[in-house]
Amino acid sequence: MRAAPGGRPRPATLRSVTTTVSPPTLNDVVAAFEALYDPAWAASWDAVGLVCGDPGQPVRRVLFAVDPVAEVVDEAEEWGADLVVTHHPLLLRGVTSVAATTPKGRIVHRLITAGTALYTAHTNADTADPGVSDALAAAVGLTGDLAPLDPDPADPAGRRGIGRVGTLPAPMALRDFAAQAAAGLPATPAGIRVAGDPDRTVHRVAVSGGAGDSLLGAARAAGVDVFLTSDLRHHPASEFAEQGGAALIDVPHWAGEWPWLADGADRLTRALAGGRANVETRVSTAVTDAWTQRF
Numbered sequence: 001m002r003a004a005p006g007g008r009p010r011p012a013t014l015r016s017v018t019t020t021v022s023p024p025t026l027n028d029v030v031a032a033f034e035a036l037y038d039p040a041w042a043a044s045w046d047a048v049g050l051v052c053g054d055p056g057q058p059v060r061r062v063l064f065a066v067d068p069v070a071e072v073v074d075e076a077e078e079w080g081a082d083l084v085v086t087h088h089p090l091l092l093r094g095v096t097s098v099a100a101t102t103p104k105g106r107i108v109h110r111l112i113t114a115g116t117a118l119y120t121a122h123t124n125a126d127t128a129d130p131g132v133s134d135a136l137a138a139a140v141g142l143t144g145d146l147a148p149l150d151p152d153p154a155d156p157a158g159r160r161g162i163g164r165v166g167t168l169p170a171p172m173a174l175r176d177f178a179a180q181a182a183a184g185l186p187a188t189p190a191g192i193r194v195a196g197d198p199d200r201t202v203h204r205v206a207v208s209g210g211a212g213d214s215l216l217g218a219a220r221a222a223g224v225d226v227f228l229t230s231d232l233r234h235h236p237a238s239e240f241a242e243q244g245g246a247a248l249i250d251v252p253h254w255a256g257e258w259p260w261l262a263d264g265a266d267r268l269t270r271a272l273a274g275g276r277a278n279v280e281t282r283v284s285t286a287v288t289d290a291w292t293q294r295f
């Protein structure tokens with residue numbers, strides 16, 4: 001038995017695990033992940049899948065993050081991640097260069113230089129069952145059955161779609177639900193915003209990770225008491241309030257999608273050899289919301 005640094009014997013079990021289980025390839029990991037979050041479910045305008053990386057390279061460490069930004073690449077380098085899975089695409093629109101003269105080109109260069117692959121699961125993770133809004137719903141306290149707010153017509157079972165509608169275990173005041181949502185989501189400098197009478201009772205709730213302007217009509221049609229989403233603009237929110245109906249809660253975009261990361265990491269771990277594959281996952285806690293100060 002070899003002595004570990006410090007002179008203590010190295011545990012035999014640890015040694016056998018690290019030497020007998022070979023890590024999966026990037027191709028294996030991508031296949032497992034795409035069985036959970038089919039790229040075919042992504043919106044036509046989206047760009048999901050492998051951004052960079054050699055399919056044959058071994059993957060031992062997978063970092064999950066919302067945004068493919070420099071701070072996340074710093075963490076990937078420090079931890080020695082072989083793969084970074086992000087929710088948001090790095091390259092959503094066509095490019096003719098990834099030279100390191102642009103911020104996105106520099107990200108590509110840093111990842112390739114470090115031997116780190118980048119993979120995006122965006123609207124396919126939104127629409128999956130369970131998907132991004134299921135994790136958001138759980139984080140803000142919805143329990144029981146959830147239904148899509150905007151069902152995917154391609155899913156005959158009606159389980160997939162954007163956003164989720166569910167109920168709270170018991171009716172509560174809007175102010176208390178807002179406080180519960182704030183406590184359940186990671187803190188950001190911007191905090192959450194509420195539109196509506198804080199004393200009104202809410203029970204039936206719609207949530208949608210990401211920008212929710214386009215779902216205001218669906219939230220009204222669903223007859224919910226409150227709609228929780230991100231990036232609501234003044235005019236759509238004001239007009240929604242003028243028409244009566246649901247209260248609105250606007251949470252920071254990053255915070256609303258972050259809860260999915262742990263779910264995605266857990267599902268990937270279980271999919272890889274039933275959790276026995278020699279792969280470590282980590283969820284980045286870097287707060288990469290665009291809004292960094294509040295005065």
Ligand SMILES: [Zn+2]
Nearest residue numbers: 210211253257
């Ligand atoms: Zn998003």
